[in-house]
Amino acid sequence: MNHLRDWQKDSLWALLALLLLLALPLTSPSRVVVDFIIRLCAMGLLATSLNMLVGYGGMVSFGHAMFFGSGAYVFALMLQKASVSVPVALLTAMLACALLAAVIGAICVRLKGIYFSFLTLAFQMLLHSIIITWTSMTGGDQGLTGGIPRPVFWGIDLSQTQHMYVFCCVLAVGGLLAMRLLMQSPFGYTLRMLRDNEDRAAYLGVHVWRVRLYAFVLAGVFAGLGGVVMSLFVSGAFPDFSYWTMSGEAVFMIMMGGIHVFIGPLVGAGLLQIFNDTVTRFTPYHGLALGVVILLFTLGFQRGVTDVFRLFRKSSAAAGKESL
Amino acid sequence: MELTALLECLGSVSCIVTQSSTGLIIGALLFLVAAGLTLIFGVLGVINFAHGSFYMLGAYIALTAYRLTDSYALAALAAGVGVGVFAWLFERFFMRRVYQSDVLLQLLVCYAFILILDDVVKIVWGAEFQSMGMPPAFQMPPLFIGGGVVPVFYVYLMSAAGLIAFLLWFTLTRTRIGKIIRAAAQNPSMTSALGLNTRLIYALVFSFGGLLAGLAGGLAAPVRSMSPGMGFSILIESFIVTVIGGMGSVSGALLGAILIGLIRSFGSIGFPLFVEGLMFLSMVLILVFRPSGIMGKAQS
């Protein structure tokens, strides 16, 4: 019965988080909070899905944002050009990301270490050039403009802020829960085996290439989900979404939040967003400020916030199971 | 796609001459920047993602030095030395502390400096783009060689690139310091066990890599306007060159640079709208079929 309890515990936490999120706008009428959380949903999905690869699988992807961008573009295009319903567009976007990730992943996951990173980066830049070049479909460098139509479905009208907020929260919490369950599943532990010692895992009968590919595809799908949320937020899709800067931001989020705790990337995304939103308000030299903060984290702590807490907890508990 | 144009060009000698010389010029400029990046990777095993920013810093230092002295040679020298010193400090106080860490931490430290340097340049030199202008000595009509046109200034830049390539090759393979550097690259613990100061070697190599980036920025300053953030496209270009040529291989960087130069000069005829895409595509193909690059050692 032990495994059932874990599963239920995670779901209960997710439900609680969702209820809290939904109650939040009631406590403060400010739309800033709502906007903040919608963006956090998008970036949290991106960062957490990247951490499935980096933190759990030991696969350092430099090009993860390509799926974020693909998700945004496919979703927006389906609504704009194919005029399908929102759920169909959502499913198509995730499916497209899965397919793309399967093709690119099949090539990338064969490579190890830094070469895997380079190849993902190269694919991302290639995809970015294609988006820029294929103007008739993507709108090129201007992005997909003109707004995304949001037909009402199941009584949900995404042009209303409240509906949109609830929708994004449900997508994000659902996505995060799904990733959590995946990472706690047998598959999740196989992934940890590969991270710790890929060679040994192969000698224990693990089909390394296949498991990595599954992880790559799954991470791509959830990054795409994040892209969908972002495209709803900005009502469009832009080449920047699949640019290296977006991947870089995601990498920084997971490093800032910590890669050894499931919600670390989410915490990192939140912290970076708070930092960014505050600093840009006061100075145009936010690059300088962010640079200093990054140096503080990388050289001072050498690890993310949640990892610091985890170490602290571990050292006070002297011993015990790893939380990951 | 304009494949007919490309085929037409390939059928004409003068077009081939011109485009090839164009490719060589682009390649020479690319090599100037990429050499430092690949040298640092080859010896230290770290990727200096701040390399483009070093280039930018070099260009700006050259600009100021040129305005002060009116001498292009002094400007380029100041750029190289200035950035070399900066790189030494950067290595000493920041990079050194993350050599043993995850590549992600190294990436972030460099990223932090990309952000910081962009803002510093903006504070010191302003947000508007700046231009140094061609020194009067090079304001002369271009040379006509074998049906192709080659500006005098580029002849000079190409010789500089060739000289640097030769000096690097000579130093690394024919001198004692080169032997020590190669030993430090292959087996750092053995090198320090032999009583050599690995740390100093690393600092020197990093600083020299920075010097090359700064020098490149200074050398190219007369024909490239500068603005904060200009380092990024330079980083991407030299990164592609380095990966294609083989991370850590100086001769690979030279080959990669020329290859990219040719891809750009001929690609701009055949695929005018997808030249950059072609560069990434070639990087993908190299990584898929020969991950360690043209001249790199095979993946273990």
Next chain:
Amino acid sequence: MSKNTSSDRRTLLKLGAIASAGLAAPFVSRAQNKPIRIGMPTILSGRVAMLGQASSNAATLEVEKFNAAGGLNGRKIELVIRDSKGQPQEAARVARELVTSENCEILLDAEASSGAFAVHEVARDLGVLVMHSVSETSSLSADPKVRTPLGFRCARQGIHDAIVGGAYAAQVAKAKNLKRWMTVSPDYAYGRDTTNEFIEYLKFFNPSVEVIGDVWPKLFQADYTESVTRLLQGKPQAIYSALWGGDLTSFIDQASIYGLFKDREFFAVNMADYAVLTAVKNVPNGLHSGNRYLKSFPNTPANTNWCNAYQARFKDLPLNWAWQNAAAVQFLTTAMKKTNSSDGKKMADALRGMSIDSPFGNNGKLTMRADDNTVVDYAVGWGALEPKEPFMAKPSPGNWKQIAELELQWKKRKSFA
């Protein structure tokens, strides 16, 4: 010189912060005295930071003038300037935040195109008045699918430049018998659109012109060698370029050493902007440009005075983005005075079709065209350049009647109208 402007901006931001602290204080309750807050998302970092700097400078100057003159019945305008870093999602975020948390009633959007579209959608979503002051992309106002009743544009448009430039270049081509043309423009929407439109009107006014090749370097490319040699090989008699800013400067520097401009006419629409004119050290002969902003065009006291005031205040010459933002603020303040309110809908009604006195007008007046909420009648012209003040001695101003006619036909072809 830029040091001064940035410290000015810092003071400005500080003032903004103090003012917002004052706003939060409880004793400010009387609605009449509540300042009118205008949110201004723009680009203050990265490669086009000078765009944001010129825009915010000019807007600040106009707002100061308005406030000094008593504001709107004592209500002053507060400009809240935010950096979007040139990222569309950040532009959307900043724009939303300006409205929802900074209580801005109006958005003055000084974003480049993709950011402008993102801000446009935010304004549509939140129902606030937005004045685009930088984006030159026609579809922002021309495409009825994109247009909103509360969205306006106070910026030049590529199509206008193309018609005027086409007419001017056709004349030069006739006079000098220039038949073989090539183009070199940055490979992105603005570069492609303006180039195609220019060529279209060049051929319209002079059918004997033949375009024998086109070259598309990347935006912010460092090395233009392959573009230059492609142009050399084509042996055109004239070259058109939509390159701008630092890219144009680099291109000219690199092309000069190849002797590309020798015995050739070069038409660069974005050349006559002080940033480029002052940066290019060796301006070649045979250079023609559209006006971006010139102190001497229109050659009126109002324009010269405005330029002098700007230069005195910021120790820098105004750029194209500067006049557009100044005019944008002029439109907004005039609409406020006319409706005696800062209500977006009322102001929008007033703005539609409104004409204002402005130094930047063709005949001293600027008009916000009613059909598509976009500015017309601004000073637009082309002319041959020389390396020193006044740079363009004999500009040929565009004919707005002709522009309007041709623009309408163009919109019909694009099924925008």
Next chain:
Amino acid sequence: MLRIENLNKSFGGVHAIENLSIDFAPGTLSAVIGPNGAGKTTFFNLISGGLQPDSGNILLAGENMVGLSRNAIVHKGIGRAFQVAKLFKSLTVEESLRAALQSALGRAAQMHGNFPLMATRDRAHEVMSQLGLQHKADTVSGNLSHGDQKLLDMALALVLRPKVLLLDEPVAGMGPDERTQMMDTVQQLWRQGGLTIVLIEHDMELVFRVAQRIHVLSYGKLLAQGTAEEIRHHPKVIEAYLGKAVEHTHE
């Protein structure tokens, strides 16, 4: 059980394994010895699929393993422990074993349900108690002592119920007491039956004490094979190997 026929492998012209044929009978405990560079580890790598032979056959109960991937060979029943323990350093002992088991059950990529699977519990505990690791069940592998790491490494191979267990220097880097203890454990495992064990070892005394049959490699070739007594007196072995080994133990 495991038959090696005419196995060859060379690296850039150097013969690491040359025309090697050995038959490991079912249920035996055999040892492969040889000086450094004799090709012992290469031999194991060839059997377990880490390297592909240039020619020759590796037959497990008559079935040829050549050309199969590492994971396929594991599924056929050849388990392997390493000279330097290869562990999953962030997983606990029990988690490691259960993760290994789930992959043997073909459920490595199962995405539903929680880890660890119930189906893996009993076997994991069985192996832990066989090897005396039960009180370390919740210790993170990376924090284990050297000896325990070697045990866990062996346990990882053992937990999959291999037919043939390859042990690469099971006592490397251990103190004298630990060595004896480890060898006792190996012997116990073997006595429980059903398992064909092949070990590589440097420590001659241990090998002569436990191994039924000993195969001596030198420069990739089979020099001699036989019982401990036969090997001890084999002239070629004494000449080529034992001298060095004696020196080695005196160091």
